[in-house]
Amino acid sequence: MKFFIDTANLEEIKEAYDLGILDGVTTNPSLMAKEGISGDENVKAHYKAICDIVDDKVSAEVIATDYEGMIREGEELAAISPKIVVKIPMIKDGLKAIKYFSSKGIRTNCTLIFSAGQAILAAKAGASYVSPFMGRLDDIGANGTDLIDQITAIYANYDFGTEVLAASVRGPKHVLECAELGADVITAPLKAILALLNHPLTDKGLAQFLADHKRVNEK
Ligand code: E4P
Numbered sequence: 001m002k003f004f005i006d007t008a009n010l011e012e013i014k015e016a017y018d019l020g021i022l023d024g025v026t027t028n029p030s031l032m033a034k035e036g037i038s039g040d041e042n043v044k045a046h047y048k049a050i051c052d053i054v055d056d057k058v059s060a061e062v063i064a065t066d067y068e069g070m071i072r073e074g075e076e077l078a079a080i081s082p083k084i085v086v087k088i089p090m091i092k093d094g095l096k097a098i099k100y101f102s103s104k105g106i107r108t109n110c111t112l113i114f115s116a117g118q119a120i121l122a123a124k125a126g127a128s129y130v131s132p133f134m135g136r137l138d139d140i141g142a143n144g145t146d147l148i149d150q151i152t153a154i155y156a157n158y159d160f161g162t163e164v165l166a167a168s169v170r171g172p173k174h175v176l177e178c179a180e181l182g183a184d185v186i187t188a189p190l191k192a193i194l195a196l197l198n199h200p201l202t203d204k205g206l207a208q209f210l211a212d213h214k215r216v217n218e219k
Contacts, residue, residue: 001179004057004187006167008035008046012190013053024057025050026131026167026187028087028111044080051081059109059129061087062097070097078106085109085128090118095125102126109165116150123160129185133168134178144168145177152181172196 002023005016008031016022027050037046047060058081062073070093074086078101085107088094098108102125109129110122114137119130132151134144148166155164163184169175170188172195178186 001183002057002185003193004059004165004185005193006031006169006187006189008032008037008050010049010053013050016190016193017053021193022054023185024059024085024187025054026059026087026109026165028061029063040076044076047077047080047084051083054083056083057085057107058083059085059087059111061111062089065089065091065093067093067096070094071100074101074106074108087111087131088127090122095121098122098125098127102128111167113151113167114147116147116154119151119162119164120154123155123158123162127162129163129165131165131167131187134166134174135168135170137168138170144174145181148178148181148183152183156182 003021004024004026005013005022006026007013008027013025032043037043047058050058060077062070064070064073070088074097077086078084086101087109088097090110090112098110101108107128109131110127111131113119113130113132119132122130132147137144137147151164165185165187166178166183167187169186169192171192175186175196
């Protein structure tokens with residue numbers, strides 16, 4: 001199971017990388033805006049800075065929604081580094097763009113997946129990753145975990161070569177459900193990833209070990 005971090009914040013990416021658990025990064029236009037990154041050249045420089053931190057797999061999203069625009073932007077993004085995965089929205093022109101990039105050997109991440117049907121289309125077009133948004137489905141009273149279950153079951157029947165990248169992951173429960181269902185990747189903010197660390201018995205046990213050590217060593 002791979003762990004990606006869902007942020008454009010360089011400090012968070014570095015912190016996660018240094019933990020030794022990071023396999024990649026996902027960004028989106030909202031996350032770039034949160035960091036105040038604007039303008040083509042600044043955006044490219046920021047992606048380059050992310051690529052300089054991590055080993056591979058940095059999802060960079062196109063802004064265009066027409067085929068020609070997505071191809072132009074996607075090629076510019078892919079030229080930044082071989083680590084870039086071009087992130088394309090699940091729309092009709094997006095499918096065509098995925099097919100194009102797949103034929104050029106450029107990896108894609110099809111984003112904003114909310115149904116298994118969309119995941120099938122993205123896989124058939126040749127997406128490297130599909131990103132079903134778990135948290136946003138939960139937010140509207142649907143069930144993000146059920147969608148991961150459905151997509152992993154469908155993909156297991158075929159030989160698509162598309163990885164399930166569970167996105168909009170909000171906490172440890174989502175991560176563990178994805179692990180049980182065999183999702184290939186989860187992407188989450190650092191806070192959600194770090195929440196996996198915590199257990200009260202670990203803290204209690206460590207405090208006891210240190211207290212016992214101190215007791216005999218201070219005699
Ligand atoms: C996926 O790649 C998206 O960037 C992301 O996971 C969206 O998550 P959110 O619903 O928490 O914004």
